[in-house]
Amino acid sequence: MSHTKQTEPQADIDELAREHFYQVLYGRRDVRNQFLPDPVPDDVLTNILHAAHHAPSVGLSQPWNFILIRNPELRNQIYSAFCQANDEAAQMFEGDRRSQYQSLKLQGILDAPLNVCITCDRNRGGPVVLGKTHQPEMDLYSTVCAVQNFWLSARAENVGVGWVSIINKNKLAGLLKLPEGVVPVAYLCVGYVSEFLTKPELELSNWEKRKQLEEMIFDDTWANRKG
Amino acid sequence: MSHTKQTEPQADIDELAREHFYQVLYGRRDVRNQFLPDPVPDDVLTNILHAAHHAPSVGLSQPWNFILIRNPELRNQIYSAFCQANDEAAQMFEGDRRSQYQSLKLQGILDAPLNVCITCDRNRGGPVVLGKTHQPEMDLYSTVCAVQNFWLSARAENVGVGWVSIINKNKLAGLLKLPEGVVPVAYLCVGYVSEFLTKPELELSNWEKRKQLEEMIFDDTWANRKG
DSSP: OGGGGGGSOOOOOOHHHHHHHHHHHHHOOBOSSOBOOOOOOHHHHHHHHHHHHTSOOGGGOOOEEEEEEOOHHHHHHHHHHHHHHHHHHHTTSOHHHHHHHHHSOOOOTTTSSEEEEEEEETTTTOSOOTTTSSOTTHHHHHHHHHHHHHHHHHHHTTOEEEEEOOSOHHHHHHHTTOOTTEEEEEEEEEEOBSOOOSSOHHHHTTSSOOOOGGGGEEESSTTOBOO | OGGGGGGSOOOOOOHHHHHHHHHHHHHOOBOSSOBOOOOOOHHHHHHHHHHHHTSOOGGGOOOEEEEEEOOHHHHHHHHHHHHHHHHHHHTTSOHHHHHHHHHSOOOOTTTSSEEEEEEEETTTTOSOOTTTSSOTTHHHHHHHHHHHHHHHHHHHTTOEEEEEOOSOHHHHHHHTTOOTTEEEEEEEEEEOBSOOOSSOHHHHTTSSOOOOGGGGEEESSTTOBOO
16 A cells, blocks of 8 residues: 555655656546546545545644545435525626526535545644644644645545535534534545546636736735736 | 646546655655755746645635745744744643643744745635635635645655744734735745655654544544444
């Protein structure tokens, strides 16, 4: 298994390995439309979860958990919660933008063979966690690092992932029976795909444009834009 | 350049590429002690920033900016803000735990040749952003995805990164002259290293243990722990 690598001495990353790494990083997509029903094998899922679990975490607190959601009835309830939020969201856009919003497919809750909720336990590590003393949101940010590791590792395994954020989190927490202090951070649809698109779907559909990196960089302070 | 890959048709990731990806992912460390003074070349830094900029973002809003901090005077001020927060933090631990905390080096602000603050513009994309309507924190989470892409890409370039969270964010925002609505998400120390440790420093120093993945997984709801 590749993840035994962690205990071997660390070698430099060579050019080929770097190319391969970027192939995964730039090949990652937010998948909504291309899910296939084929189940994700246990060993593949374990690789992805193991990668997520090796994300950085504040004070090594590892505040995440992984809820693997396959039950069809539960997924129907979650899908209903998405639909309600999505209808509310559509009303917030005006005119052409609203009809374009309504034409977009923004989730694969029922199409993907697996849904995964990655949660954050706000109390993990006790009341004083190294690195969280002045930024209490660091446990949430650590959990997002685990989400991004999950997403990239899935791409490395040729598995697609889509993040569903159009849902009421309290409702989701209730459906997943999360205890007090545990919050959902990411609700992910997970499965093999017919294809990985070459660009983000929102870019291909002209919803938004890719910004120029050069315009996003400053030197020393916000007063000195580089680009 | 590797990042031109994004416009080519997407091929499956093969076994060798996957191994290489995991070599990067499991080789990433939170660096505090091993920074070398050698500057990070511009093309290498551009590769890392480009990778960060290709993180997923809610509604493709790309809410991040990158502040490249090299000015020694400014870094001294930021280091002072860290020291103040770190002294406050130490007082929150008791007995042996406090002395152990005080013995840990938790940043490389002055040692690393480059510091990078990754910020989130809470107003990017206007008042209604697709996917942010029901989870307003999604722009912060997108920014953390960019941080994790930055971190992993740096490892692929054999560059170390350490995230400093022991600092007052309002003070940091003031020093970096961030405008209203732009918040610091991650303050990163960046540079080549004498070595990448085989395990997290907090694990090697017995501050915290790695948890078992099996205990972190649930089926369908929190009521069904898998492990």
